[in-house]
Amino acid sequence: MSWTKPPKEEIDEFEKLGNPGWNWQNYERYVAKTEGFIAPSEEVRKRNDYVNMSIEQIGRDGPLKLAYPGRIDELDSTMLQTLLNAGLSKAANPTKGVSFIPNTYDPIKHVRSYATTAFYLPNKDRPNLKVLINAAVQRINTQPAPNGKLDAAGVEFEYDGKVHTVNAQKDVCLAAGALKSPHILELSGVGRKDVLGKIGVPLKLELPGLGENIQDHMHVGVSWELKQDVGFETIDLLRDATHNAKHLDLHALGEGLYTRGIIGFAFTSLHQLSPLADTIYERTKAKILANKDKFPPGLLEQYNIQLDRIKRGAPGCEIICYPGFLSGPAPPAEGKSYITFFAAMNHCFSRGTIHSTSSDPHKEPEFDPHYFEQEVDLDIFTESIKWIRKLADVSPLKDIIVNELNPGPQVKDDAQIGDWIKKCMGSTYHAASSCAMLPKEHNGVVDPELRVYGTNNIRVVDLSVVPLLFAAHPMASVYSIAEQGADIIKGKFNPLEASVASLKLSA
Missing domain, CATH: 3.30.560.10 (Glucose Oxidase, domain 3)
Known part of the structure; x- marks a missing residue:
């Protein structure tokens, strides 16, 4: 529930690693769309001298309630x-x-504020939204495209004891987190040749960086x-x-x-x-x-x-x-x-791995943080x-x-x-970077538009795309990535234009 944002320099380092448009200027703009900060009363601020963390910088109009307990x-x-x-x-x-x-906390009801209360419940009756719980994705079905890349044709998932397929007309977006997004891609034939060979999944697209570069707090x-x-x-x-x-x-x-x-x-x-x-x-x-x-x-x-x-x-x-x-x-x-x-x-040098050990989607991948x-x-x-x-x-x-x-x-x-x-010691459960947004020649998995290299319409939108983990609890950053990713998918964001704008502002 801790709402912390990384230092400006550490978000700008996303861009330095080869990701135009992924910088602090855009981060702040997008995270503010989520933030619904309820400022403490003047009495609370006077009584607690440590409530001084530039709270004026936190957005007030977003759907996610933020407050001091x-x-x-x-x-x-x-x-x-x-x-x-x-x-x-x-x-x-x-x-x-x-x-x-601040915490993701509703100070009126004294309960946690989170994605369900902020985003799902206000939109649950929309006719173009369907949410299934306990529906486990098994793989993305792909087919070769005329341009030589892969197209996602649909997603295979298990629900209520049966396997179903939903067909894809546009993009397929993975948001399963750093532990599971690489697992789903490997079961779909995307990833390291040696890993897929061991589990008997036909290689459709080789990406040596998938499931590598894992960082944790x-x-x-x-x-x-x-x-x-x-x-x-x-x-x-x-x-x-x-x-x-x-x-x-x-x-x-x-x-x-x-x-x-x-x-x-x-x-x-x-x-x-x-x-x-x-x-x-x-x-x-x-x-x-x-x-x-x-x-x-x-x-x-x-x-x-x-x-x-x-x-x-x-x-x-x-x-x-x-x-x-x-x-x-x-x-x-x-x-x-x-x-x-x-x-x-927060800035660990060790790098872990996440890889499938079986073609059976019910068997979890092997998580090795290499602490x-x-x-x-x-x-x-x-x-x-x-x-x-x-x-x-x-x-x-x-x-x-x-x-x-x-x-x-x-x-x-x-x-x-x-x-x-x-x-x-224990994990803080902030695992990231298993589908790193980096140049492909640097073992990248997704490009700055969050599209998996070698595909036309598969994107990853979660903490797994972070190229280098930062000094903050990642929740705010996950929401920021989601908002920026949504604009990219809708065609409302041009990374190159955003990068140029940021450079001009800095100059």
Whole structure:
């Protein structure tokens, strides 16, 4: 539910990687079409000094409701003040610094706002819209076109125990996400020759980059036990059935813990967290230069941008404030309350893969994120954790905690921290780039019009087209991609013209 947008430079890098029209100017224009921000009252803003993240930049007229949760607790402010006292700065804009972040939240009904409430329900009675739930796509049926490319003739799907085919007169658009869009394309005969050969699917169109270049965000939590007399209500109360029932009843009144959200964030650079930043940068740069001839096409260009991100202080490190327990390996104790700071990794160098292991559409593909294949990712993660653990000595956090539960005092040196990270980290479920929008010679899968290379009418419109993952939770960007993709499909957007306009504006 966190509504965060990437730094301007990191969206402009889409265009630098060979995608005219995919730049910050167009991103802002399209994401604003979705945003329906409901600004907090002046009273709330005065009471919560961290609601300062240039909220004037958020669109007000879109169908997706955005707001601060009904309850901003003193504990949320305590966590942010600790980050500021530790040396970070308030966010002058939403992409770098410490601030409260809006949620996709309806402040009147106190429920989540999402694609169903914003887009489907207002349009569900339109005669040209048909939605089937639990209808699993199996493959796209294609045929050779006179121009030598592939045409999508229809889509085969399973519904209510039967296989059906819907015929396509215009475009077929995949929006199944980074985990499933490449799977559907492979089952349709599109992708790597070696992958399709192993599963017995006839190759109709070779695209070596399909299912490659996977990037993800990772996180791991550091938890402290709270003193019993500090008076803060945390999410830990909900583990108790009696308290949970009480807060469910309160939610119906627009009160209680179920009106809270995850709103405290810091986006920051490695240099702000670690004295080893320059050492890590130089070591990573040397390794990349030494191995540049071994990389698949297009990866060196991405790595050069990622090196520049470290050097310029891009906010690749994220800290998330969580008012409760969420960490490992030690479990929470009954009746205790906790506080957790997450370290999240946004600019990972490791690249994963997603590939089919069977021609049976019911069998999921193999997801291999290749976490920590590039040692720089573990280096940065370790430095982030070391910085977060030092917060225990910073007020006001140090005044309200008893002890560190996870990773725990037995985890001391860098090697032990690294082992703990590997054991307890998790995906933030932001997987991207499996159908990357890149030049075909750079292992691209779709062009700047989101059309699959070698096809006339198959497009991909989801997070899988992102060529290089950015420092933000991706929901806002998914909506922006969808809006820009809709205009492209309708013929209302010319990438080359939009790129020229952006260059003129910058000049």
